Every structure is written in C-alpha cells, then in structure tokens.
Amino acid sequence: MAFFSQAGNGNANRAGSWARTVDGYDWRYPELHQDIGRLAERAKFDMVFYADALAAPMVYQGSFDHYARAGIMMPVHDPIPIMGVLAASTNRIGLVSTISTSFYPPFMAARVLSTLDHLSRGRMGWNIVTSVQKNAAENLGLDDLPPHDTRYDIAEEYLDLCRKLWDSWEADAMVKDRASGVLADPRKIRAVNFVGEHFKSRGPLNISRSPQGYPVIASAGQSPRARRFAGKQSEITIFAKRTISEIKAFTSEVRAQAVASGRDMRSCKIFNVIQPFIGETASIAQERYAAFLEGIEVKSVLASMSDGLGFDLSTLDADKPIPPEAFEGSNAMPHAFRDYYTDGASPTLGDIARDIRGKYLLTPVGTPDDVLDIMEEVAREGDLDGFFLEYAITDYAAFVEFVDKVVPRAQQRGMMRRDYTGSTLRHHLTEF
Numbered sequence: 001m002a003f004f005s006q007a008g009n010g011n012a013n014r015a016g017s018w019a020r021t022v023d024g025y026d027w028r029y030p031e032l033h034q035d036i037g038r039l040a041e042r043a044k045f046d047m048v049f050y051a052d053a054l055a056a057p058m059v060y061q062g063s064f065d066h067y068a069r070a071g072i073m074m075p076v077h078d079p080i081p082i083m084g085v086l087a088a089s090t091n092r093i094g095l096v097s098t099i100s101t102s103f104y105p106p107f108m109a110a111r112v113l114s115t116l117d118h119l120s121r122g123r124m125g126w127n128i129v130t131s132v133q134k135n136a137a138e139n140l141g142l143d144d145l146p147p148h149d150t151r152y153d154i155a156e157e158y159l160d161l162c163r164k165l166w167d168s169w170e171a172d173a174m175v176k177d178r179a180s181g182v183l184a185d186p187r188k189i190r191a192v193n194f195v196g197e198h199f200k201s202r203g204p205l206n207i208s209r210s211p212q213g214y215p216v217i218a219s220a221g222q223s224p225r226a227r228r229f230a231g232k233q234s235e236i237t238i239f240a241k242r243t244i245s246e247i248k249a250f251t252s253e254v255r256a257q258a259v260a261s262g263r264d265m266r267s268c269k270i271f272n273v274i275q276p277f278i279g280e281t282a283s284i285a286q287e288r289y290a291a292f293l294e295g296i297e298v299k300s301v302l303a304s305m306s307d308g309l310g311f312d313l314s315t316l317d318a319d320k321p322i323p324p325e326a327f328e329g330s331n332a333m334p335h336a337f338r339d340y341y342t343d344g345a346s347p348t349l350g351d352i353a354r355d356i357r358g359k360y361l362l363t364p365v366g367t368p369d370d371v372l373d374i375m376e377e378v379a380r381e382g383d384l385d386g387f388f389l390e391y392a393i394t395d396y397a398a399f400v401e402f403v404d405k406v407v408p409r410a411q412q413r414g415m416m417r418r419d420y421t422g423s424t425l426r427h428h429l430t431e432f
Contacts, residue, residue: 001416002096003040003399004238004273004388006051007033008076027393033082034089036396043403044417046428047094047125048086049218049238049388050079054100055136060303061314070300073307080112087120094425096125096218096236101155103131103140107201109158110165114210122211122424125236127218128229130155134310149225157196159217159233164192166214168204184208216425222250230268231257235429238388240273242362247272247382255383269385269429274375275361276389278405282366289365293357301353318350361390368405376415385432 007027025032040048056064056074067074079097086095095116099109109126117124130151131137137145145151173188192203218236219229230237231254241247255265277292279285298318306313316322323346340347340355364374375387391398410416421431 001043001045001386001410002047002049002094002271002388003036003045004049004051004390005036005393006053006076007079007082007393009071009074009392025394025396028077030082030085032393032396033085036393036399037086037090037093037095039399039403041090041093043407044411044419045093046386047096047425049096049125049127050082050098051127051220052076052079052098052100052129053133053136054103054131055133055139057133057303057307058135059310059312060306062312066299066303067307070297070303072300072304080116083116083124084119087116087123090123092123092420092423094123094125094216094428095120096127096216096425098127098129100129100131100136101158102145102151103136106158106161106199107165107203107205110162110205111207113162113215114166114205114207117210117212117215118207122426124210124212125216125218125425127220127238128155128159128234129220132308132310148223152221152225152229154198155229156233157198161192161194161196161199161201163214164194165201165203165205166209168192169207169209171209171213174208212424212426216429227253228257230254231259231263232261234268235426236269236271238271238273240361242360244378244381247362247378247384251383266385269432270383271386271388272378272382272384273361273388273390275363275391276371276402276406277363277365278368278371278401280367282370285365285367285370289363296357298350298353298357301357302349305353305356313349316349318353319348321346322349322352368409371406372409372413372415375410376413379415 025035027033037048053073053076057067057072058064060066064074066072080099083095083097097116099113101109113124113126130148131145134144137143146154168190170188173184175182175185189204192201194201194203216235217233218238219226219234220238221227221229222239227237227250237254239250241250251270254268254270258268259265277285277289279288302313302318340352362378364371366374378384379386389399389402391402407416411418417431420428422428
C-alpha cells in the first residue's frame with residue numbers, strides 16, 4: 001500500500017480541494033508533508049509516492065487562466081526536496097519521487113537520487129516519467145518533445161547510464177582507515193566513459209555507493225510501450241483502471257513483458273490507484289461521494305483532459321459526438337478513451353467528461369468493511385500486488401480516516417503488514 005499524491009493542486013478531480021484544507025495546514029510548508037509521512041509509516045505503508053509536473057498547464061483555451069482559478073495542476077512544488085523533509089521525519093517507510101528523463105541530466109538524477117538514498121538510509125525510489133507536456137519542453141528551452149515511443153527509448157538509455165554511474169563506486173570503496181589515512185580506495189572507483197545515442201558521461205559519480213545501490217525503479221505509463229518498459233525495467237508500476245477485467249489485462253501484460261525480458265514475472269510489483277469514500281454506513285459514504293462529484297465542474301474536467309491530450313478541447317462542441325481519431329494525434333492519453341467507442345458507440349465530449357468526472361479511478365464507496373471487500377476482490381481477481389491510495393495533498397482528514405478505520409481491519413484480514421521487517425524500500429517490496 002502506498003500514499004500517492006503530489007505537492008500541490010492536482011487534476012480536475014482535485015479542483016477546489018485547496019479550499020477544503022484542514023485548518024493549520026498548508027502544503028507549501030513542511031508540516032503537512034511530515035505528518036503525511038508519519039501517518040503512512042504508522043499504518044505500515046510501503047511508500048509515500050509523489051508525482052510531479054514541470055509546467056503550468058496552458059492547453060485549455062490557450063492559457064493557464066482556468067487552471068489557475070480552479071487550482072488544477074498548479075501551483076506544484078518540486079518533489080525532490082520534499083523527499084529530504086520526509087527522510088528526516090520518518091524512519092522506515094519508502095520514499096518515491098518523480099524525475100523526468102526528458103529534461104533532467106542523467107548525472108544529476110543519479111547523484112541526487114543516490115544522495116537521497118543515503119539520507120533516508122536506503123528508502124529511496126525513482127518514478128521514471130518521460131513527460132507529455134509541450135510547454136514543459138518549452139520551459140526547458142526545447143521546441144517540443146520527441147514522439148511518445150522515442151521518449152521511452154531515450155528513457156531506457158538514460159536508466160542504463162544512471163546504473164553505470166551508480167556502479168562506478170563499489171560497495172566497499174569507502175575504506176575510512178584512519179591508521180593509513182585512506183578514506184576511499186581509488187581502485188574501487190571507476191569512470192564509466194558512457195557514449196550512447198542520446199547521452200554521454202565520463203563519470204565516476206562523485207558520491208559513494210548508497211545503501212540500496214540503486215533506488216527502486218518505478219514507472220506509471222499505460223501505453224503499450226510503457227507496459228513494455230515496466231516489464232523490462234521497473235520494480236514498481238502504477239496504473240489506474242476501474243474494472244477487474246481491465247486490471248487483469250494490464251497485470252497479465254506487464255507480467256508477460258517481464259518474462260519476455262528474462263525477469264521473474266513477479267519482479268515488478270503492480271499497483272492500481274484507488275480513491276475510496278468511506279462512512280459509518282453505506283448511505284453516508286454515498287452521500288460523501290455524491291457531494292464530491294457535485295463539486296467537480298465539467299469545464300475543469302475538460303481542462304484537465306486537454307492538458308493530458310495536448311489538445312484544446314474548448315475548440316470542440318461538447319454536445320456533439322467526438323470521433324476517436326480526434327484523440328489519435330495527441331500524447332499518451334488515447335489509451336484511456338478507447339473503451340468509450342466499443343460496440344459502435346459515438347459519445348459526445350460532454351458524455352466522456354461527465355463519466356470521467358470523479359470516476360477515472362477505481363472508487364470503492366461504503367463502510368470500511370465494504371471498501372476492503374472490494375479491494376480484496378480486485379486484488380485477487382486482478383492479480384494485483386497492492387494499491388496506491390490517492391487523496392488530494394490537502395485532504396489530510398480523509399487519509400487519517402482511512403488509516404484509523406480501514407487499515408486495522410486490513411491488518412486483521414492479512415491484507416497489510418502489522419510491522420516492517422526490514423529498513424529499505426526494496427526489502428519492503430520482497431514481503432509480498
């Protein structure tokens with residue numbers, strides 16, 4: 001189990017969440033993040049996982065106006081410094097941050113991730129993304145991003161270079177022999193002299209080998225190329241599907257890709273994102289969910305979709321059928337919309353937006369036991385390794401309620417650990 005969010009305002013399903021912040025908390029400052037980490041650790045979660053975005057969205061209506069007013073994907077803190085805050089305020093829980101292989105220099109990524117693995121004593125993970133926003137590329141001085149599949153080819157080479165940099169120090173290179181006056185054995189440190197199609201680096205890394213050696217590698221794409229990357233490279237992969245059949249199809253493909261890459265089929269732990277709504281009774285939970293949906297504007301959903309697609313949906317009539325080819329020239333998002341066109345269906349853009357609103361994730365609604373029944377069935381039938389619990393960073397009260405009311409029942413059922421048996425994130429992942 002993981003806590004999944006980002007250090008700022010999220011997508012359309014989180015629009016307006018900033019106005020519901022628990023008194024005394026402000027995500028711009030460390031206290032909220034520290035308490036989230038401590039709470040997740042008290043619940044014995046595997047990790048706290050922060051997503052990221054490198055640009056203010058500007059696709060919908062050609063500006064960031066609606067995104068700023070509604071609080072959609074902006075503002076957002078860089079998650080890397082927050083990992084240091086979390087490392088200092090927790091002891092056992094894993095910490096995973098997002099870094100884009102399209103923008104961050106490989107040497108810098110390898111160095112900062114190794115530093116954080118040291119500071120957390122072996123609890124660091126890296127969520128590899130290739131980015132989808134053209135305006136993020138423009139922020140970094142580029143005209144555009146490479147094509148989708150090419151970005152994953154670049155990410156493979158990027159990760160290969162990072163691994164060579166991490167391996168540039170042997171585990172016992174740090175001698176620290178006061179008698180001889182030797183700090184590090186230069187025979188156990190080497191240059192990498194890497195020259196690839198996209199990157200080159202001399203090395204070695206100027207930081208000693210970290211407790212885990214490498215950070216735990218995570219990825220979150222849902223396209224066919226992303227699934228192939230997950231099967232070959234990732235130790236954790238995250239996706240968001242709503243039905244058992246969709247979940248089973250995804251897990252089966254990733255496990256098959258792992259085997260095709262010469263790995264154990266369960267070497268990549270697969271997590272589906274969930275957004276539970278709980279109440280003392282099923283009717284109270286349904287009322288909470290209904291109120292949540294009522295607070296989400298269709299316009300905000302269209303704005304969020306526009307950012308993901310890289311296409312301004314305000315240019316289309318929301319009351320007219322939209323052909324599937326309208327999505328095909330966009331970024332990675334078409335895979336999320338294909339099911340709307342099965343059996344000859346011809347939905348309007350408004351139909352899609354209203355269906356996605358508040359429901360793009362698996363959303364168990366009910367009492368704590370109802371929610372656990374759903375989670376248990378989905379994990380069993382969908383062949384999942386676990387769940388990513390997604391709440392807005394500001395919705396701390398909902399997270400507290402989940403930990404207090406759902407986690408003890410999950411532990412009683414044997415669905416979650418009662419305590420940690422190891423101290424690194426990679427060890428946590430070997431426990432299931």
